Amino acid sequence: MLYLYFVLLIGGVFLLAAGIVEQRRHYAALHSIPSRVLVNGIRGKSSITRLCAGALRGGDLVTVAKTTGTAARFIHPDATEEPVYRKFGIANVVEQIGIVRRAATYRPDALVIECMAVMPALQEVNQSKLIRSTIGVLCNVREDHLAEMGPTLDDVARSLCRSMPENGICVTAEKERFHILQEEADARNCELVYADPESVTDAELRGFSWFTFKENVAIALAVAELLGVERQVALQGMYDAPPDPGVLSVERYVTPEGKRLAFANVFAANDPESTLMNINQLLDLGAVNRPLNVVINCRPDRVERNGQMGEIIPDLKPDNVFVIGHPAKSAIDAIPAEWRDRAVDLGGERRSAEEFMPALLDRMASGSSLVAIGNIHGQGEELLEYLAELPADESESGSAGEERPPAAAAVSQPARLDPFATYPVAYEERYQASQTQEIPVVRIPVQPSGPAADAHRAPEPQTEQQWDPHARARAQQEWDRRAQAQERWDHQARQQWDQQAEGRQAWPHAEDPHGRPRHPTAEGGGQPPSYS
Known part of the structure; x- marks a missing residue:
């Protein structure tokens, strides 16, 4: 019996240590992202998340976003996106930890993430432990989830306020219960900003190729202004942002x-x-x-x-x-x-x-x-x-x-919509095809130099349009420049890897000449990554 108590004690200590390490890693990932925007409310959270991310991208801010609603998606800084994988198709707020860690690898200026918690206690945990937002968004208060957050709309408003950042800023377009939101914001020393829907003109709304509301656009513009993005630049970024698959x-x-x-x-x-x-x-x-x-x-x-x-x-x-x-x-x-x-x-x-x-x-x-x-x-x-x-x-x-x-x-609706199910392959292909454009790539071969190479070089095929000699020279110079830059970066990366193996410093989060992030395959061991 004593042996079992000893095993239980050791297991508890191990789990406690692992939890502390996990928490420290998560907080380090959070603090590497200067601006964190948490979008909460009853309706329109996914659309507002995409609008905010598009507005910030329009201002040249490196922005990562994640939606939860009709189609949970991870949105990369270049606006490409992919579905969020969920084991057994079940949504869980714990997935936010992996999203934050993945977002931090881009070293972004901002993270815009949709609140996926419904229970008031989980909403507070989502804010205080998982996201720690610097800017909160509380889009609206409507009659939904009354069993969890009700029974009255005033109760729903106070429940949603649990996602407000302490000593931060919260943006809202809710007018009828603004006084309740203000009381909760004052209790958290949070500045409450009202985004007036009437500040968005009909002409600005007509710039969208999909259905949205003035309230949503006003909130995104207020968030962009808080982060230093000009109105017209933010609007253009929102126009270019891909809509949610569940858009009206x-x-x-x-x-x-x-x-x-x-x-x-x-x-x-x-x-x-x-x-x-x-x-x-x-x-x-x-x-x-x-x-x-x-x-x-x-x-x-x-x-x-x-x-x-x-x-x-x-x-x-x-x-x-x-x-x-x-x-x-x-x-x-x-x-x-x-x-x-x-x-x-x-x-x-x-x-x-x-x-x-x-x-x-x-x-x-x-x-x-x-x-x-x-x-x-x-x-x-x-x-x-x-x-x-x-x-x-x-x-x-x-x-x-x-x-x-x-x-x-507007983007067509899929035949079936299930927020907790994997989307059909055909639908995913159609959606991704509508958001991407195929770009032709011209590969320029490395040309050998010297008299011997000239003697053995095969004759070039004759076509109606021949290469311009000046264009060929410029292409060869660009190819040589990229090869030299890659060689310099490989040499530097190899030196840093050797230093890490000797225990003198950690792996740097650097980027190669083509803008691709490089990370070690494992911490403190393993083989160096391939640079080809």
């Missing part, structure tokens, strides 16, 4: 009966206020038009939210309200009595899209719009898959010859 979008299809259909996926806006804002913006921009039809997807574990979606039907004034999923009654009963006769119950726990979609499309007139709200899981995913199989509407005018309303360009 409008697709146009042709049904099997030949009807034209404009479909807006608003599933990502889970609360009623955000849903209304999204749909009203689409109507104002002409991306969707009336006659307007609404489809509500219900989930058995989101009965309260189902009812919230039914309550906003009078504000939308649709011609038809299609209810799918289970239990459909939870949404239909919440629709006011004067609008309930427009509701069509297509729900069912296991109904496939092939069963309810023909009835849905049959009740819609050609040229009308369909807006999907509520929850995406279940029948919502099947609806998206069914529509994705329909041919796209490429026509510029309607069947009656009328002009089709213009729609702002």
